[in-house]
Structures are given as C-alpha cells and as structure tokens.
Amino acid sequence: MAKVLIIGEHDGHNLNPATAKTVQGASGLHIDDVDVVLFGSDLDAVAAQAAAVAGVQRVLTVTHDDFAHPLAARIAPEIAAMAGDYSHILTGSTTLGKDLLPRAAALIGVNQVSDIMEVLDARTFKRPIYAGNAIVTVQVPEGAPVVGTIRTASFAAAGEGGSAEIVAAEARAEDPGHTRFVRVEGGGGDGPDLASADIVISGGRALGSSDNFAVIHSLAKKMGAAVGASRAAVDAGYVPNELQVGQTGKIIAPDLYFAIGISGAIQHLTGIKDAGTIVAINKDAEAPIFEIADFGLVGDLFEIVPELEKAL
Amino acid sequence: MKILVTIKRVVDYNVRVRVKPDGSGVETEGVKMSINPFDEIALEEALRIKERGEAEEVIVTSIGGNEVQQQLRTGLAMGADRAIQVETDQPVQPLTAARILLKLVEKEQPGIVFLGKQAIDDDCNQTGQMLAALWGRPQATFASKVELADGKATVTREVDAGLEVNEVDLPAVMTSDLRLNEPRFVKLPDIMKAKRKPLETLALADLGAEPAADLVATAYEPPPKRGGGKLVASVAELIGELKNKGLL
Ligand SMILES: Cc1cc2nc3c(=O)[nH]c(=O)nc-3n(C[C@H](O)[C@H](O)[C@H](O)COP(=O)(O)OP(=O)(O)OC[C@H]3O[C@@H](n4cnc5c(N)ncnc54)[C@H](O)[C@@H]3O)c2cc1C
Ligand SMILES: Nc1ncnc2c1ncn2[C@@H]1O[C@H](COP(=O)(O)O)[C@@H](O)[C@H]1O
Numbered sequence: 001m002a003k004v005l006i007i008g009e010h011d012g013h014n015l016n017p018a019t020a021k022t023v024q025g026a027s028g029l030h031i032d033d034v035d036v037v038l039f040g041s042d043l044d045a046v047a048a049q050a051a052a053v054a055g056v057q058r059v060l061t062v063t064h065d066d067f068a069h070p071l072a073a074r075i076a077p078e079i080a081a082m083a084g085d086y087s088h089i090l091t092g093s094t095t096l097g098k099d100l101l102p103r104a105a106a107l108i109g110v111n112q113v114s115d116i117m118e119v120l121d122a123r124t125f126k127r128p129i130y131a132g133n134a135i136v137t138v139q140v141p142e143g144a145p146v147v148g149t150i151r152t153a154s155f156a157a158a159g160e161g162g163s164a165e166i167v168a169a170e171a172r173a174e175d176p177g178h179t180r181f182v183r184v185e186g187g188g189g190d191g192p193d194l195a196s197a198d199i200v201i202s203g204g205r206a207l208g209s210s211d212n213f214a215v216i217h218s219l220a221k222k223m224g225a226a227v228g229a230s231r232a233a234v235d236a237g238y239v240p241n242e243l244q245v246g247q248t249g250k251i252i253a254p255d256l257y258f259a260i261g262i263s264g265a266i267q268h269l270t271g272i273k274d275a276g277t278i279v280a281i282n283k284d285a286e287a288p289i290f291e292i293a294d295f296g297l298v299g300d301l302f303e304i305v306p307e308l309e310k311a312l
Numbered sequence: 313m314k315i316l317v318t319i320k321r322v323v324d325y326n327v328r329v330r331v332k333p334d335g336s337g338v339e340t341e342g343v344k345m346s347i348n349p350f351d352e353i354a355l356e357e358a359l360r361i362k363e364r365g366e367a368e369e370v371i372v373t374s375i376g377g378n379e380v381q382q383q384l385r386t387g388l389a390m391g392a393d394r395a396i397q398v399e400t401d402q403p404v405q406p407l408t409a410a411r412i413l414l415k416l417v418e419k420e421q422p423g424i425v426f427l428g429k430q431a432i433d434d435d436c437n438q439t440g441q442m443l444a445a446l447w448g449r450p451q452a453t454f455a456s457k458v459e460l461a462d463g464k465a466t467v468t469r470e471v472d473a474g475l476e477v478n479e480v481d482l483p484a485v486m487t488s489d490l491r492l493n494e495p496r497f498v499k500l501p502d503i504m505k506a507k508r509k510p511l512e513t514l515a516l517a518d519l520g521a522e523p524a525a526d527l528v529a530t531a532y533e534p535p536p537k538r539g540g541g542k543l544v545a546s547v548a549e550l551i552g553e554l555k556n557k558g559l560l
Contacts, residue, residue: 011473071478072441073450095471098437099453102406106442111407111527114436128535129435130329134338137531144525178481179450182466186474195472235491241456242474248430248490250472256559266328273535277559279550280541293541295553307547312560 002122003033005082007075007091007100008050008059012040012068015049017196018092018150020157023055025150026090027158028119035060037082037169039067039075051164060169067171069181070096076103077173083108086145087122093149093251094195105147113138113148122146131247132270152195153253153274186242194243197226200254200275202245205232206261206282206301213238215305216260222309228252230262246271261301264289281305313367313423313482315358316416317392319374320348321383322433331534338532347383350428352390354488356495357458358426359391366460369393371420375412377401381511388506389498395509400516405434407524410442415519417447422483424465429454429487440487450480454489 004026009016019036026034036050037060050059066074079100083089089104091097093115105112118126123140125148140146194200201223203216213233220227228245229238245252247267253274260281262268269292272278280293281301290296297304323329324344331338347355358370372387373396374380384395398412417425430437444451452458452467456475459466460482469476470489544550554560 072453073444076445095454095469099441099451102436102438102441103445103451105438106407106410106445109407109524111405111524112436112438113527114438124530130323130338130433131325131435132535133329134331135533135535136529137533138527138529140527141525176448176450178484180479182477182479184471184473184476231490240474241470241491242472247432247435256554267325273538277554277557278538278541279554285543290541290543292538294539295550296541296543297545297547297550298543304547308550311547311551 001085002031002087003085004029004031004035004088004090005086006034006036007079007089007097008036008038008046009092009094009096010038010040010046012042013045015046016092016094017157018094018097018152019050020053021152021155022090022092022150023053023158024155025116025119026088027055029088029122031088031122033057036164037062039070039078041065041068047166051166052160052162054159054162056162056164059164059166061166062169062171064171066175070100071179071181072100072103073176073179074173075100076107078171079104080107081172083145088146090148090150092152094152097149101147101149108145108147110144110147113140113146115151116148117151117154127151128270131266132273133266151251153251191220192224192226194226194228195250195252197254199223199225199256200228200245200252201225201258201260202228202230202262203233203238203260204230204262205236207233207238210238215302219305219309222312230268259289259293260305262289263287264292314369314371314420315361315367315424315426316420316422317351317355317358317370317372317387318413318425318427318439319351319355319372319380319383319387320428320431321345321374321376321380322348322431325349325432331532335532345379345382347386348428348431350430350432350488350490352495353490353492354426354428355387355390355392356493357488358424360493361458361460367423371396371422373398373416375400375404375409384511385506386498388509388511389502390496391502393509395511397511397513398516398519399513405524405526406436406438406442408521408526409439410446411521411524412516412519413439413443414446415521417443424482425485427485427487429489440485444485447485450484451487452478452480452484453487455486456489456491458486458492
C-alpha cells in the first residue's frame, strides 16, 4: 500500500504555504495517492484551498471544537489512529510540525526523518545535520510507515489547479485534558510573511537598538520585503522572536536576501543557504558573511542603507 | 518535586564540523565536546525553579559512554544534585532515547522532565515530544518562559507566529528554546564540590528499554557550496548588479 498522508497547516482562514511545499516534497516519492488531513473547528475555507493544490487526491476534514487551536497532545493520537492506512506521513518542518509529528511518530513506534531536503526514493532521504555543515542520507527501515517533516526551504510550493475530493472524517481520539491553549501573541506586522517572502531584509546586532532597526523596516517597506533578524538582534530585544533566521529560527529561501550588520555565524547561514541571491552589508571586510554573499558592500550600514533606500 | 534534566554530549557549537573525506561520517576526533547548548539552558531553568523553592531536587542524566561523565560533572558543578549515566557505547536515536528516559521517569517520578529542544549534532528535535507521547503526559516544547503554580505550568513557547502560551498539568515534559535564560558560569570551587556529588551508572540492558528500529545512515557529504561572491564598491554598483539579475 503506497499512500501518503500530509498533515495540513492553517490558521482557520488560510492554508499555510508550508503545506503546498510539503505536497511538492512528497511528489518525489512518485506515489499518486495523496491525502491531506486538516484538523480545525471550521474548515470550509481551508479545505477548498487544500483541494486546489495540484497533486492532492483527497482532503480529509476532521472538524471539532478541540481543534480550534492545534495542540500536539490532542492531535498526535488522531494521526497515530490513521497511520495504518498510509505508507508515508508527512508535514512541513514548521514549529507546529516539529511539535506535533514526533509525538505521533512515537505513538506509531518509529523514528522520524526530520527536515527532509531531498527525496531519493520512497524510503531514502537527505537531511541536514550539524547546523547544515553536513548532509546525511538516511534509509528508513521497512515494516512501518515513513514519518517525516519536509524542510520547506528546499521545495517550491506545488501549483494550484488541483480538484481533490473533500471528505469529512470523524475525530477518533479523546482530549487528554492535560494541555490547554491560553493565547498566542503574534507580532503579526503588516509586511509579507518571513517564511515565504520573495525578498527578506535582515538586521543584526549592529543595529544597536529597536529604534535604529527602523532603517531596516523602512528599506523593507520600500522593497515590499519581509524583515528578519539574527539571533543577537532578537536576544537584545530589537525585534520579536518570530523574526529570527537560522538553525533555530526560520529556515528561508527568498529570491533575494540582505544581511545587514550580521557577521555570518554558521547558525545564521544555515537559515539562508537556499536563498537565490545574498547581499551582505558589513563594515568589517573580514566578516564571514562575505564568504557566502553573492554581492558584498563594505561600509557603515547607517550610511549605506538610507542611501540604498533613496536610490531605489 | 524532582526535575530530571537530560544532557547530551555534542561537538561544541563553535567547532566547524567537517565531513570525513571518505564520507563515512563527520570528523569528531580531537574536537572540543560540550553539553548541548539547549540542555545547558534546560538545566539552568531547573536550577532556578529549585532556587525559587518550587522543586527539591535536580537530577541530570545522559545516555552514552563513559565520556559523558564529563558533561554530567559539569552539570553537577552548575548545581544539579546528582547524576545518572545510562551506559551504552552505541549512539541512540530519539525514539530509543525516549524509551530509555521513560524507564528513568518511572524510576524517579519527576514532576518535570526538561530536555533541550534539539541536539545540535543530529538536529532531530524529537526526543522530548516522543517521551511525552510514551509517558502520556503534556509537552511544552520550545519554552521561553516557565511559571509554576498549583500543580500546573504556564509555558510561553516560541512558535512561527510569535509566542504561544499553553497551560499544562504536571508532571510534564518541557523543552528549552534559546531565550529561556542565560546559563550561569561554573566556578572553580563548584567543580571541586561536584566531584563529591553522586554519579550513578546504569547499564542500558538493566533498564529494559526496547530499542527502536534506527534510521540507517548510508552516506555523509558536505553541503553544496555557494558560488564565490563579489565585492561591489558602491550602492549604485549594487543596484546595477541586482537589476542585471532581474531582482529589482
Ligand atoms: C545553539 C545555537 C543556536 C543558534 N541559532 C541561531 C540562529 O538561528 N540564528 C542566528 O542568527 N544565530 C544563531 N545563533 C547565534 C550565532 O552563533 C551568532 O551569535 C549570531 O548569529 C550573531 O548575530 P549577529 O551577526 O547579529 O552579531 P555579531 O556576530 O555581533 O555581528 C555583528 C556584525 O555587525 C557588523 N557591524 C557592526 N557595526 C556595523 C555598522 N555600523 N555597519 C555595518 N556593519 C556593522 C560587525 O562587523 C559584525 O560583523 C545560535 C547560537 C547557538 C549557540
Ligand atoms: N544520548 C542522549 N543523552 C541525553 N539526552 C539526550 C540524548 N539524546 C537526546 N537527548 C535529549 O533530547 C534533546 C533533543 O534531542 P534530539 O531529539 O536528538 O534533537 C536533547 O537536547 C537532549 O536533551
């Protein structure tokens, strides 16, 4: 039985782009039978979006008030209960995917393949280790489903034009009652989403304060870009945590990336290796960021960035 | 309440790891080894909880060969009360690690098991979630703030959308994110004191944890290199280059 289950991600209104990227990643398995399952309290809008993703055969909607906010402890047993029908269970390596899928994998009794960056065959995958300093090829032993997260920066989103059948499904597990959603505090922001933006402009420790970070926001606005940051900038409180790019933040693949006042630590570079073109602006000509930047400009960011904004 | 903190011995985060020329693995010979940074943060949080009077004992544990005793001693020097080494000369993958930890949990009955969100060698980000599943208890992953009251924990978690707050009943599994705290430095007298703290070694076989089927690594390779860059002399030149590539 070759059949793929993809756990779709959404916020109640929009399907997360990670889901279409996961569908694209799964296409490398060469398995035609692909289901997307959605858990939520009101799924009409997102189910229609999932059904339109090319390559999806069926969209399973599991509607229940318990799923108004996705909690791993509540959803993992649902996935484990469905696992018997599938050869592959995948989701994007978003924070939700990373939280949820290992819990399901343990209930199924398998190790997970984290951050799949390339599908070699139905049971063989490449994934990064050591902050991307090495790529390992792993084979999943026979006899149990493959459970894995897809590294979304490695895949484009599957196109639209699909017309999957939408099938309502029942919740099979119970609320364990020990875990409660309280709230989510999102920066939100108005610009494009960092994870899927075409252009990202990131600032580092060199910005020096959240007030100074305005030069980054301003350039981003002019260019229609999303704002990102190094860990140092987030730790110092210049910008909220969800803007961190890197090994332990967001792994992104924009067409154009600006690293401004960022030294280029390996943990940061891991997050941008798949960017199309990298521009670095740094006053230290020896900064490691210049080793991977396509275009480097040595100088003071507080002079260069406003000049750049004006010239655009 | 006891808090159990897991400590993995990993290549220090400052080391630039290289793949062996024959592709059989990564170079770890003669390389500096440390406590996984996330585990250090987890331990720091456990110590602060104890120092606030909300826990009585902090136990550190590591699964590995005798070399992990180094990292356990560092954990004791930071302030843990005792240490448990689960001895095995084979590296363990997350599901096996979780099954082993479950045996320790049954033995020690901790109120919190604190792990790192990910080990910076395998970058799996699985073990805590798996332990929580097998134990049938809550998981509060990627924690950046932990508050305890009335047998419950309110945990702020770093998620893609921002910060999510969950409330979980104890006992529970937590995994640390970077901004949870800044770990303390170990002082020399603490290193001396740590030598006298108990470090127990358990043979893996005696715990009775069933190993899971491992993923099989068949090849290692260095990441694809990005083409060499070019320095530009001015903003105008930069804009020209970007226009040339159709990016502006
Ligand atoms: C386990 C672990 C995980 C990590 N995960 C991440 C991660 O996900 N993402 C991440 O980014 N980091 C991560 N880090 C941290 C990482 O190691 C670096 O410490 C961090 O990326 C440094 O940020 P930075 O480049 O902004 O600061 P710095 O390294 O301090 O660099 C600042 C740069 O600004 C330049 N500069 C200063 N003033 C100016 C000016 N006026 N104009 C132009 N340039 C100027 C300097 O020359 C310097 O190169 C992690 C670390 C660990 C241990
Ligand atoms: N061999 C081990 N010994 C102790 N703790 C471990 C071990 N393997 C994993 N862990 C813990 O599990 C966390 C997550 O690891 P991983 O799932 O491999 O990314 C680590 O930060 C450690 O706290």
